[in-house]
Amino acid sequence: MSFLLECPHCGVREVTDFAYGGEVRPGPSGEPSLRERCEHTYFRRNVAGVQREWWYHRSGCRAWFLAERDTRSNEVHWVGVPA
Amino acid sequence: MSARLPTQPGEIIDRGRPLRFTFDGRTVNALEGDTIGSALYAAGRRTFSRGFKYHRRRGLLCCAGQCPNCLVAVDGAPGVRACTEPAREGMRVEHLNARPGLELDAMELVDLVGRPFTPPGFYYKTFIRPRRLWPLYEKALRHAAGLGRLPEHQGERRWRTEYRRRHADVLVVGAGAAGLSAAIAAAELGADVVLVDEGPEPGGRLLWEGHAARARTLAARARAAGVEVLAAAPALGHFDGLVAVWQGSTLHQVRAHEHVFATGAIEQPLVFPGNDLPGVMLSGAVRRLIARYAIAPGRRAAVIGAGVADVLRAAGVEVVAVADAVLEARGRRHLRSVVLPQGEFACDLLVVSGGEVPATALVTQSGGRTAYDPDRGHFALAELPAHVWAAGQLAGHGTAAECSGQLAGLRAARSLGRGDDGSDTRVADVQALLAREQERWSPPPIRPGTRSFVCLCEDVTVKDIGQAVGEGFDSLELCKRFTTVTMGPCQGRMCQLAAARCVSEATGAPLDQVGSTRARPPWSTVPLGVLAGRPSEPAKRTPLHERHRALGARIAWAGDWRRPYDYGDPEGEALAVHRSAGLIDVSTLGKLLVRGPQAGEFLDRLYPNRVSTLKPGRLRYGVLTSEAGRIMDDGTVARLDEQTFYVTTTSGGVAGVEQWFSWWLTDWQLDVTITDVTQALAAVDLAGPRAREILGGVTSLDCGPEAFAYLDVRQARVAGAPCLLLRVGFVGELSYELHFPAAHGEHVWDAILAAGDVRPFGLEPQRLLRLQKQHLIVGQDTDSESTPFAAGVGWAVKLERAEDFVGKRALRHAAAHPSETVLVGFTVANGRVPTEGAVVLDERGVPVGQVTSARRSRQLDRVIGMAWVPLALAEDGAAVTISDGAARLHGTVVTEPFHDPAGVLMRS
Secondary structure (H helix, E strand, C coil), X not given: CCCEEEECCCEEEEHHXXXXXXXXXXXXXXXXXXXXXXXXXXXXXXXXXXXXXXXXXXXXXXCEEEEEEXXXXXXXXXXXXXX | CCCCCCCCCCCCCEEEEEEEEEECCEEEEEEECCEHHHHHHHCCCCCCEECCCCCCEECCCCCCCCCCCCEEEECCEEEEECCCCECCCCCEEECCCCCECCCCEHHHHHHHHCHHHCCCCHHHHHCCCCHHHHHHHHHHXXXXXXXXXXXXXXXXXXXXXXEEEEEEEEEEECCCHHHHHHHHHHHHCCCCEEEECCCCCCCHHHHCCCCHHHHHHHHHHHHHCCCEEECCCCEEEEECCEEEEEECCEEEEEEEEEEEECCCEEECCCCCCCCCCCCEEEHHHHHHHHHHHCCCCCCEEXXXXXXXXXXXXXXXXXXXXXECCCCEEECCCCCCEEEECCEEEECCEEEECCCEEECCHHHHHCCCEEEEECXXXXXXXXXXXXXXXXXXXXXXXCCCHHHHHHHHHHHHHHHCCCCCHHHHHHHHHHHHHHHCCCCCCCCCCCCCCCCCEEECCCCEEHHHHHHHHHCXXXXXXXHHHHHCCCCCCCCCCCCXXXXXXXXXXXXXXXXXXXXXXXXXXXXXXXXXXXXXXXCCCCCECCCCHHHHHHCCCEEEEECCEEEEEECCCHHHHHHHHHHCCEXXXXXXXXXXXXXXXCHHHHHHHHCCCCCCCCCCCEEEEXXXXXXXXXXXXXXXXXXXXXXXXXXXXXXXXXXXXXXXXXXXXXXXXXXXXXXXXXCCEEEEEEECCCHHHHHHCCECCCCCCCCCCCCEEEEEEECCEEEEEECCCCCCCCEEEEEEEHHHHHHHHHHHHHCCCCEECCHHHHHHHHHHCCCCCCCCCCCCCCCXXXXXXXXXXXXXXXCCCCCHHHHHHHHHCCCCEEEEEEEECCCCCCCCCCEEECCCCCEEEEEEEEEEECCCCEEEEEEEEEHHHCCCCCEEEEEECCEEEEEEEECXXXXXXXXXXXHC
């Protein structure tokens, strides 16, 4: 795997500068059942396509941001900080 | 040394600068500019290596670093191509795979009498029985077929490769006429261009085809336009847009928006009986030997196909025959005669050319696709992905390379948004020029025979491929795996097309169906050491590191850190902590400052116990859990003032904890900042019954048991240095953890050691002291599934809290559903220390848990440990059986700390 990622604070860097934080998954709301909690904890959608995901600029500003990346081609369509 | 030709216009040897190296121990005279191969050839050497399987003699064939014939070892490193490796003074060159020597090779018998026994795959067929002898066969076969020996130890590695990241607008691979022109065109439109080439000088074939001056002009123009030219720098492969380029001691990792491939074409040998004899040479090799090194390649030459007859005559070589086809080459040690359609001719040089095929490997790795082109008789580029361009012979523009390069360079620059409408007009003009060029070519026939070699690397003949197809390996990819054709050092450069044609002829399938094999990186031979990078391991050292060394500490790795394990007497060091006082460097502890108006609320949401209720000047133990309620890390949280918290983490955990904290902070958007101050501060723990008295000697702070009580935090000067003092129970005795600026590290350490009866102690005694207190070590005694309840720190979880915190629901579940195993302490009666990781067995002998820590304690005079055991055994006095290798140990569960269970000492 090798591609470039744009940190919203620092700019474009090699992907090895960053740590991947997984897909963005809103936690279950209200009083979730055991099943809902387990699904949230242990299951991922593992999308083949564009997904919104977390990235951490480990070797840079050490801030988290969001990216929309195509998991098939590693093409990054959008990066930004959470609103 | 045989005479060289008179000065040639494009020669690169410096006749005024002789040098010497050795080949198999004998001195070879060379000139500056020579390659190993040219110097050896000039000195009269004709045999350079022995074939892989039949050990037939092999001589210079391509002189371009393509074929396997001149592979040698240089100063012990195998796999070097003599024909392209520059000769250096004093280098030690050796042949690779012949015994006892290159001239007399015992394995040559295989060629003379062993042929019926060595069909493709013979080693699977012949040597498989009896099975137990295979290791022996394997050793013998490996040696016979080997391509030299690799140095065995890291210490013998000579490469100290630096990685270099280079971002560019355009990367041009190949610096022939096309590549140079492409680089110039793009750079002159303002693009940042990198141009790489495997040759020592840019120019490609211009250099040996009589246009060396043009090559230098183009190279100068490219440099003037700002192109970064990397010579002697083969591109190894295209990896997701990143091209690895090896240049001496540097591995460039070039990432460009646009890629122009101008990798040229590779001259193919002809396939006919005896085509591997020394003396059979490609036309390009002959041109290079004459033009670059002023060497006459032979005395009497026969020439097939390409028009090098004039070049040979000009070099004083007698051309005895010119023909369109060759039937057979004869000779044993060297070519002696050649059979042509018009008769047999005595000669010592046969110049052949099987046409040129585009070097498509790198461009196909970038996503390009090839297809068989019947008009050209080879596999040509049929499709290019976006932002990838091809130029020169690779694009089928052999005779208009400069035009072709310009076109590719202009297009790449336009794709970047450089240039203007005028550039588009130029693109159209150049394209119109190129359209007129139409080369038609069909390859000469393949002449079958038992010594008609398709693949010189692996000694695969036309007959072998026919046989493989006959055995059912009837597609090119299958045939490749069975015969290993195209899998040798040349990576298909010399044999890809011929192999496809042989398979096509044997199966009757047309070439467009046969296709070509997939080209995988690396494209050029590269030492593994180059890819491995520098053999260095970055280490973190604490500000006190030199003090530990001076004290004779046994220093070892602890994660990324180099830490003192002990100072030679771990038991004595631990006893000193019980009897007087000890001092340990704990600078490796993670240290985070969490500040802001909402810092308390923030930490409340992260820790299962309450943090915001801490009063300034107090601290609390905290365990961090994941959303699944599993232990991630632990440490202390101290409140320095209303808005400032000082969080310590485990030594290896700070990066993960900071990442975890800031992830939640990003989500929650609270008014809090997190600062990692781990490396800015040194920290020591002063522990033992006399710790208070010793500390009192270096600070004016009132250290009395009431003024500075257990779990209190103070800020004061210690030995003059500003210091944060935490009263923690770290090792089970009265102790003070001191955090202070790293720059004062040695000063404070020295001052404390001088202040009384205090002895430095290392990591090993510290582990023993902690174990005596059953203080768990995250990652040692816990794993990714451990909950605080099961690990015995459930007291740090406050489920009754009204507000939410990370992992609360999972922890509530865990509290209601106790886990099957829990972490407890144990002692072993018979005195043997079980290995950490030893298995805990139930009464039926079934594994039900494991030992995580175990030590012998001299203070307690028994063996103690911690282990995960079934819930039913988690009570004082329960008997556990531990299986440790062959031994069975009988332990007794102890749920309370072994030492000072009530904690009187650490609170004193």
